[in-house]
Amino acid sequence: MKVSILLLLVCTAILAVGARADAPDKTDEMVKKVQEYVKQAAEAVKTAFTTVNESEAAQQARRWLSDNTDLVKQQLARLREQLVGLWKVTPTA
Structure with a gap:
């Protein structure tokens, strides 16, 4: 409500x-x-x-969020590693 x-x-x-x-x-x-x-x-x-x-729908939504949170964390960690690598490769002026 x-x-x-x-x-x-x-x-x-x-x-x-x-x-x-x-x-x-x-x-x-x-x-x-x-x-x-x-x-x-x-x-x-x-x-x-x-x-x-x-409700069952709320329980499924919580499980889905929990599962996808781990996936998002993994992807952000991978992106961070790529950015750190790019930062090191970029020549300084």
Whole structure:
């Protein structure tokens, strides 16, 4: 869930609770309801992230990144060796 969607939900909850408050002395009730809505939204986001993190696709992506990181490191080391060799061969003025 994107942060902008979460922010939109929180703002909507605040407006909804504010519209339901009939009198100014019910601000404590409004604050408690907003806190409850925010807590529920945070739990929903946490559950969604946990589900995505534990998914097979996420595990495959982590394995792919791990495998390709080693390959990229090897290629960078090879490129560095070539540049060092080129640096030594380049005549100085």
